[in-house]
Amino acid sequence: MVFTYGGKYEDGYISQGGYASHIRVHEHFVFPIPKGIKSEHAAPLMCGGLTVYSPLKRFLDQARATNANKDVTVGIIGIGGLGSMALQLAKAMGYTKVYAISRGTSKKEDALKLGADGFIATTEKDWAESHQHTFDLILNCASSISNLNMNSFLSVMKFGGNFTSVGMGPSDESFNISPAYLYRNRSTISSSALGSRTECIEMLELAASKGVTPWIEEVPISEAGVSEILTKCDNGDARYRYCLTDFHKAFQTGKN
Incomplete structure (x- = not known):
């Protein structure tokens, strides 16, 4: 097993989690996102x-x-x-x-x-x-x-x-x-820690059907952006989750 953040692959690469531009993963470990739920949510x-x-x-x-x-x-x-x-x-x-x-x-x-x-x-x-x-x-x-x-x-x-x-x-x-x-x-x-694949799919479907929308603050991914939100988290100023966005712009890949 290699964790999606901070995990070490056989070739020595350290997984970057939400700081990565892309991730390649087996289909068993990905989840269908219901229509109506934005990626940032x-x-x-x-x-x-x-x-x-x-x-x-x-x-x-x-x-x-x-x-x-x-x-x-x-x-x-x-x-x-x-x-x-x-x-x-x-x-x-x-x-x-x-x-x-x-x-x-x-x-x-x-x-x-x-x-x-x-x-x-x-x-x-x-x-x-x-x-x-x-x-x-x-x-x-x-x-x-x-x-x-x-x-x-x-x-x-x-x-x-x-x-x-x-x-x-x-x-x-x-x-x-x-x-x-x-x-x-x-x-x-x-x-308790995290949950199962079945629970995750159930939770996403429930969120879509009931309109459950996390309260987030979007911050374009950058060194300055990450520093800002980590400082705010340390100070207890988050309301209530930060979500890094604009990956295509930052990494100059794909389309916005």
Whole structure:
């Protein structure tokens, strides 16, 4: 296996991912893009979109198999590149209620526009006490976990609820959990990474049929453009995904 970015081929070439002008790949590893989805929207869907769709789909299927009439409530932690798409996809998939969960309220208006039914700011006093037994699933999309109070999140789970993390923080960060908060409602903790080919095709078809459109900022690919967006990402200024464009112009290939 050679990853599409940062992978080394037998001849020593290092794969360039989204910085490459072209890619040659076996047909088994490519995906049909439905009509109605632009390339600049398909790209983030096939990365961040698939990352959140996979655990949302698995949990919803399990809940429906257990009780077809059950209301299923999900909380999305972190309204960024992953969380912004998780809100849209969760609504499109049929979750009964979708909550956006953030530290402050700066993204509340955006979260509601993205489809959230409710918004929770964890810096507000007694937020957990007022949401006891609310969530079937909490999906962590935050890029850092150092400030996550896991005991509070586990306390707002319904019986048998699940906390799934797809956000990948720094390697030196870890969850701090009291076992008592796992025992009290038989909650579970899991993780997820990307998704299957079948899930990707399902997700793209769902996005096309339901009008799920990632919130992106387009930036023409160049050394200056890449430097600009990486600096903004480091500062937390992205709203909510950057997409590099104008490849033909930059590499003087094909047609625009």
